Amino acid sequence: MRKLVPVLLLSLLATPAAAQQINLQSTLERLAAKTANKTEVNLDASMLKLASQFLSDGDKDEAGAKKLVESLKGVYVRVFEFDKPGAYAPGDLDPLRGQLKGRWGQIVSMHEKDETVEVWMHQEGDNTTGMMVISMEPQEVTVVNLVGMIRPADLAALSGQFGIPTIETKKD
Amino acid sequence: MPPFDNDLREALRRREPPPGFAERVLARAGNLGRHERPAFTWRWAAAATAVILAGGSFLYERHLQRVAGERAREQTMLALRLTGSKLHDVRQHLFELQRRTIELPE
Amino acid sequence: MTQADFESILRAHQAMVYSIAYHFFRNGAVAEEIAQDVFLQLYQTRQTLASPAHVVAWLRRTTTHRCIDAARHRSRRKEVPLDELPDVPDTRSERDLLLSETLQKMVASLPAKPRAVVILRYSEDMDVEDISRVLEMPVRTVWTHLRRAVALMRDKASRFVPVSEARRHASIR
Numbered sequence: 229m230r231k232l233v234p235v236l237l238l239s240l241l242a243t244p245a246a247a248q249q250i251n252l253q254s255t256l257e258r259l260a261a262k263t264a265n266k267t268e269v270n271l272d273a274s275m276l277k278l279a280s281q282f283l284s285d286g287d288k289d290e291a292g293a294k295k296l297v298e299s300l301k302g303v304y305v306r307v308f309e310f311d312k313p314g315a316y317a318p319g320d321l322d323p324l325r326g327q328l329k330g331r332w333g334q335i336v337s338m339h340e341k342d343e344t345v346e347v348w349m350h351q352e353g354d355n356t357t358g359m360m361v362i363s364m365e366p367q368e369v370t371v372v373n374l375v376g377m378i379r380p381a382d383l384a385a386l387s388g389q390f391g392i393p394t395i396e397t398k399k400d
Numbered sequence: 401m402p403p404f405d406n407d408l409r410e411a412l413r414r415r416e417p418p419p420g421f422a423e424r425v426l427a428r429a430g431n432l433g434r435h436e437r438p439a440f441t442w443r444w445a446a447a448a449t450a451v452i453l454a455g456g457s458f459l460y461e462r463h464l465q466r467v468a469g470e471r472a473r474e475q476t477m478l479a480l481r482l483t484g485s486k487l488h489d490v491r492q493h494l495f496e497l498q499r500r501t502i503e504l505p506e
Numbered sequence: 507m508t509q510a511d512f513e514s515i516l517r518a519h520q521a522m523v524y525s526i527a528y529h530f531f532r533n534g535a536v537a538e539e540i541a542q543d544v545f546l547q548l549y550q551t552r553q554t555l556a557s558p559a560h561v562v563a564w565l566r567r568t569t570t571h572r573c574i575d576a577a578r579h580r581s582r583r584k585e586v587p588l589d590e591l592p593d594v595p596d597t598r599s600e601r602d603l604l605l606s607e608t609l610q611k612m613v614a615s616l617p618a619k620p621r622a623v624v625i626l627r628y629s630e631d632m633d634v635e636d637i638s639r640v641l642e643m644p645v646r647t648v649w650t651h652l653r654r655a656v657a658l659m660r661d662k663a664s665r666f667v668p669v670s671e672a673r674r675h676a677s678i679r
Contacts, residue, residue, distance in 0.1 A: 265650070269475045278465075279472035289615075290473075293480050305479045309650065338493045345486050363486045372483045386480065387487035404660045405628070410602070411609035412629035417524035417541060418534065422516050425542050429512070429549045470578075477617065485658060 247331050248350040248358025249375040252306050255324040259308045259369055262316050269305035276300055292385050300376035306369075313366035318344075321362060324371065328360060342366050349378075515561055516545055522562070522630070523569045529625045530573040532614040540576060544569050566630060567640045570622050577618040605663065612659045619643070620651040627652060 260266065271279065276297045283294040297303070310316055328334070328348050336347040343365050350358030356378045363370040507515075523544050527537035547568060613624050622641060626632045634652070638645045 265646070267478075269479045271472060271475060271479065275472045276476065278469050279476040282466075282469040282473040283476070290477065293476055296480065297476060303476065303479045305475075305482060307482070336490050336494075338490050340489070340493050343489065345490050347487070347490060359483075361483055361486045363489075370482055370486065372479060372486070374483065383487065386484040387491045404656070404663065407605060407663065408609055408613075408624070408628045408656070408659070409631075411606040412529050412613065412625060414521050414525045414629065415528050416521050417538060421520055421524065421538065421541070422513070425516055425520075425545045426513060428542065428546055474617075481617070489661070 249302055249304070250324065250327050250360065250373055252304055252324075252371060252373060255327055256306055256308075256321070256371065258320040258323065259306075259316055262320070263308050263310050265309040265311075267305070267307035267309075269303065271303040273301045276303065296382050296385060299379070299382075300374060302373070302375035304373040304375070306371045308369045310367045310369075315367070316369065318364060321364070321369070321371075324360075324362070332358070332360065512549055515548070519562065519565055520545075523565055525629060526566065526569045526625055527573055529610065529613060529629055530577065530621060532610055536576070540569065540572050544572060563640070566626070566632075570626065570640055574618045574622055577621070609659065609663065612662065616655055620655040623648055623651040624655050 280294050280297055283290040283297075285291050285294065308316070332348045332350050334346060334348050336345070338345045343363065345364075346360075346362040348360040348362075349356050350360075357376065359372075359374040359378050361370070361372040520541065524537055524541040527540040527544075528534065531537060531540075544565060548565070613621060616624065619641065623637055626637045626640060627634075632640070634645055634648050638648045641648065
């Protein structure tokens with residue numbers, strides 16, 4: 229309970245000012261109730277600015293991260309880990325999807341082996357101003373909400389960088 | 401044991417240090433009393449303690465900010481790595497779909 | 507600890523200490539620097555270690571913590587230098603060699619603590635409880651780091667096809 233109090237306070241204080249920041253606390257309550265094993269990241273604009281000061285220009289990944297967070301106003305992550313498959317239901321994420329429908333566009337829904345990944349984007353005119361990635365595996369659910377300007381080059385950097393070496397795949 | 405665990409064990413198997421490693425260590429150990437200073441960590445620990453005692457609350461505030469900044473940095477990298485990993489999976493999946501689409505017979 | 511004791515410990519465990527540092531950074535020069543510092547620390551502090559098991563535990567703990575600290579300060583963590591040739595003639599297939607190299611790179615690019623967990627588990631064959639003592643982190647956290655890192659690497663490795671095999675595949679009509 230003690231651990232929940234600061235999280236609840238944070239969620240009350242951090243009421244989303246814009247549509248592109250979703251309240252993960254309330255929309256993921258069902259999932260949160262089913263496991264004690266959670267990872268949470270809440271970085272608003274001021275924390276991202278602070279992080280930026282500590283990201284190294286000499287490290288390729290950190291320099292890339294520094295560039296990416298320049299235009300971001302928030303990064304919010306929730307990871308829920310479950311002891312066994314079947315501990316949660318895909319419907320537990322419906323409150324979150326309900327917040328996204330109408331105002332966000334789902335650009336990808338991928339189902340492969342045991343993993344389902346959904347990518348949602350929030351557009352303002354020609355600009356992408358928010359991204360939500362929802363990943364469901366048998367024993368783990370990951371939700372990432374990026375708030376702020378996201379450029380195509382940022383997406384390419386995200387999917388090809390940050391400690392994940394590119395591996396040759398079968399080519400024609 | 402799962403095959404992938406075997407692959408990891410194989411990849412991370414013990415490596416011998418370069419020839420002469422032990423001799424170089426012994427040579428440095430032998431020189432220690434004469435030329436070298438005490439261990440790096442002790443020297444820095446002593447210096448840091450002296451500075452902190454002399455600096456008072458200003459330095460403490462800076463220290464707190466550094467701790468907060470490092471944590472923010474770690475969390476930023478964690479978040480971006482998680483996002484990157486999932487987007488990478490999607491990209492690979494789309495690439496496979498496209499490849500299979502190209503190969504479909506007419 | 508006498509000089510003879512120290513030399514005996516050094517020769518018995520140099521590969522273990524060097525290996526942990528090497529797999530952490532995939533850099534022979536950095537690995538040697540860290541390994542030398544670990545043994546010199548042992549020498550300087552004149553550790554009185556009760557048994558051979560204590561020696562191994564102390565060396566692993568000290569090496570791992572130095573690697574984690576060094577990773578935080580090094581700016582070139584992700585730059586993998588030209589690797590040296592294997593110590594012994596390697597008769598594994600091309601695929602296995604390339605897979606090993608890819609796995610080593612993946613491990614070396616993990617964040618510091620998960621990297622340490624994976625190396626201690628798969629290179630040093632330590633169990634999770636021992637790893638938690640070395641890294642001074644809860645057992646559950648060790649499990650989380652291990653599971654996540656291995657799942658990620660397994661997934662990436664499952665799509666691995668060596669370049670030469672990919673080209674051979676591409677030429678088939």
